[in-house]
Amino acid sequence: MADTIFAYITHGNAVADDTALEMIGAARKISPAAALTAIVVGSGADVDAVCSQMSASFNEVWKIDDAVLAYPNAEMIRKLLVNILPEKAVILVPHDTFGMDLSPGLSIKLDCAFLSDAVDIEGLEGTVLKAVRQEYGGAVSTHVDCDVSRGAVINVRPGAFAADESKSASGKVVDKSSLAGDLSCGRRFLEVVEAEVGDVDITKAEVLVSVGRGIEDEENLEIVEELAEAMGTVVSCSRPIVDAKWMEKSRQVGTSGQTVKPKVYLALGISGSFQHLGGLKGNPFIVAVNKNPKAPIFQVADVGVVDDILEFVPELTEKISAA
Amino acid sequence: MEILVCVKRVPDTAENEIEVNRDGTDIERDDLVYSVNEWDNYAVEEAIQIRDRVGGTVTVVSVGDEESEEILRREMAMGADKGVLLSDAAFEGSDGRGVAAILKAEAEKGHYDLILTGALADDGAGEVGGMLAAMLDRPYASLVNHIEVEKGQPTIKVGREIEGGNQELNEIDLPCVLSIQTGINEPRYVGIRGIRKVASLDIPVHGATDLGIAPEQVGAAAALVKRRDYFVPDLGAGAEILEGSTEEVIDKLIDILKAQGGLK
Numbered sequence: 021m022a023d024t025i026f027a028y029i030t031h032g033n034a035v036a037d038d039t040a041l042e043m044i045g046a047a048r049k050i051s052p053a054a055a056l057t058a059i060v061v062g063s064g065a066d067v068d069a070v071c072s073q074m075s076a077s078f079n080e081v082w083k084i085d086d087a088v089l090a091y092p093n094a095e096m097i098r099k100l101l102v103n104i105l106p107e108k109a110v111i112l113v114p115h116d117t118f119g120m121d122l123s124p125g126l127s128i129k130l131d132c133a134f135l136s137d138a139v140d141i142e143g144l145e146g147t148v149l150k151a152v153r154q155e156y157g158g159a160v161s162t163h164v165d166c167d168v169s170r171g172a173v174i175n176v177r178p179g180a181f182a183a184d185e186s187k188s189a190s191g192k193v194v195d196k197s198s199l200a201g202d203l204s205c206g207r208r209f210l211e212v213v214e215a216e217v218g219d220v221d222i223t224k225a226e227v228l229v230s231v232g233r234g235i236e237d238e239e240n241l242e243i244v245e246e247l248a249e250a251m252g253t254v255v256s257c258s259r260p261i262v263d264a265k266w267m268e269k270s271r272q273v274g275t276s277g278q279t280v281k282p283k284v285y286l287a288l289g290i291s292g293s294f295q296h297l298g299g300l301k302g303n304p305f306i307v308a309v310n311k312n313p314k315a316p317i318f319q320v321a322d323v324g325v326v327d328d329i330l331e332f333v334p335e336l337t338e339k340i341s342a343a
Numbered sequence: 344m345e346i347l348v349c350v351k352r353v354p355d356t357a358e359n360e361i362e363v364n365r366d367g368t369d370i371e372r373d374d375l376v377y378s379v380n381e382w383d384n385y386a387v388e389e390a391i392q393i394r395d396r397v398g399g400t401v402t403v404v405s406v407g408d409e410e411s412e413e414i415l416r417r418e419m420a421m422g423a424d425k426g427v428l429l430s431d432a433a434f435e436g437s438d439g440r441g442v443a444a445i446l447k448a449e450a451e452k453g454h455y456d457l458i459l460t461g462a463l464a465d466d467g468a469g470e471v472g473g474m475l476a477a478m479l480d481r482p483y484a485s486l487v488n489h490i491e492v493e494k495g496q497p498t499i500k501v502g503r504e505i506e507g508g509n510q511e512l513n514e515i516d517l518p519c520v521l522s523i524q525t526g527i528n529e530p531r532y533v534g535i536r537g538i539r540k541v542a543s544l545d546i547p548v549h550g551a552t553d554l555g556i557a558p559e560q561v562g563a564a565a566a567l568v569k570r571r572d573y574f575v576p577d578l579g580a581g582a583e584i585l586e587g588s589t590e591e592v593i594d595k596l597i598d599i600l601k602a603q604g605g606l607k
Contacts, residue, residue: 116506118505124474125477137467156356166569207482208514305603314362318581325592325596336597
């Protein structure tokens with residue numbers, strides 16, 4: 021099973037995403053001996069540049085070059101993958117907004133299993149892949165058995181697997197463009213609308229006071245604004261606060277919001293989903309305040325306080341202001 | 344426009360702390376408060392707003408046991424016109440692919456221009472919408488945070504949430520399947536009175552025979568992905584938890600913040 025494992029390479033500005041080398045780490049956990057083939061889809065010089073980068077790390081690199089693939093339209097890419105992949109293929113895809121778009125439907129068209137958002141892989145036993153997933157926003161984990169006898173599409177969580185930086189392969193690039201087939205589809209890419217720049221740039225802040233669902237009510241936001249003021253910094257937030265329209269999208273930390281790199285990060289009433297933590301770079305010192313002692317944020321924080329932010333934060337502000 | 348919205352009854356994570364039960368076979372289900380999956384609720388709101396602009400009907404459908412009827416009724420109180428419960432002992436233990444196959448059978452009984460699902464649910468897989476679209480051979484877009492529908496047009500415009508807070512705009516042919524991201528709208532409040540108003544409406548139940556589904560195509564036996572157990576991973580030390588009275592904790596925290604450069 022799985023003599024060859026395929027990895028779908030996402031890329032931007034002619035550079036492969038970090039997940040490219042992480043998928044090698046994941047593939048090795050499935051089968052240490054499997055040959056690894058990277059699939060690079062795109063257009064022109066960009067795709068050539070990424071193929072060249074990948075040939076240092078993969079045994080083979082399949083290139084699909086077509087002007088209509090300059091933007092990765094998952095509907096088109098699903099069609100071409102069905103055309104180029106062999107029967108019973110095992111393919112890894114990053115679990116990002118592209119992989120979430122592509123993979124469930126791809127598994128149906130390949131008539132194989134789909135394993136979503138794998139955070140760890142224990143290995144293959146016969147035709148059963150043993151893996152680890154998370155549920156309920158990371159509150160609990162599960163061991164799962166995935167039947168890969170008909171192949172599998174496996175979405176791999178970004179950042180969950182160690183990247184293989186060894187660059188020990190010297191794979192040849194194989195142009196598979198002629199096998200891509202008809203790429204017409206019922207969904208046409210129009211444009212990317214860039215995120216609006218807000219009144220406050222949280223990406224530049226060295227200290228962030230960040231608030232999540234634990235604030236409970238819009239009018240309670242005042243207490244975190246007062247704390248930020250006392251600390252001479254600004255307020256950022258997690259997704260539920262933006263979904264509720266209590267703060268601007270430009271204040272949201274996370275993979276679907278801003279990437280920030282403060283020195284100190286106060287996570288107030290934030291549970292700590294991987295999407296939120298994905299926006300936190302540069303290894304900041306994290307202080308978490310949450311009334312739930314089992315909140316996932318305490319596993320990544322440096323210092324934790326188990327308390328209700330509605331009571332704790334005003335007292336903290338008062339003490340800081342008085343100093 | 345005929346719209347089908349797929350909804351799921353899930354433990355309400357805002358109301359419960361999710362914990363693993365003693366033997367790791369399940370989460371602790373005693374005293375759990377259930378509600379409609381948050382993403383699905385945004386999808387229903389979006390469907391209602393589209394119907395109110397261009398006309399048509401909104402049907403909500405759920406795969407589950409008889410307790411799922413309460414969430415269908417809740418979404419009907421929001422404004423959905425019809426509810427259908429897909430329930431059968433043969434459906435139990437289905438994986439995402441099995442759930443999509445059950446929904447496909449129901450979808451094919453109608454003539455839906457638009458099928459919506461939530462982008463994610465409790466299990467975090469985010470798979471049913473894309474699988475359903477592929478099974479129906481309809482175009483699909485995930486993580487949709489914006490929909491523009493013009494009456495009588497064969498296409499709609501949809502925005503997808505992508506990395507960095509950016510939005511990807513697409514034109515997509517009808518009929519299609521979309522999975523909806525939270526924040527696309529502000530779901531309306533449903534009060535007890537609203538639910539009372541729809542209390543007597545009939546919610547038909549369709550089983551495997553009604554849907555023409557062979558029992559071996561769905562359920563635990565057909566599942567390619569199976570959960571073995573639940574656990575809480577040991578991720579090492581984790582945070583140093585500050586102990587003591589609130590005053591003591593605050594003093595310690597202020598010292599730490601000063602040492603780390605968080606306070607001047």
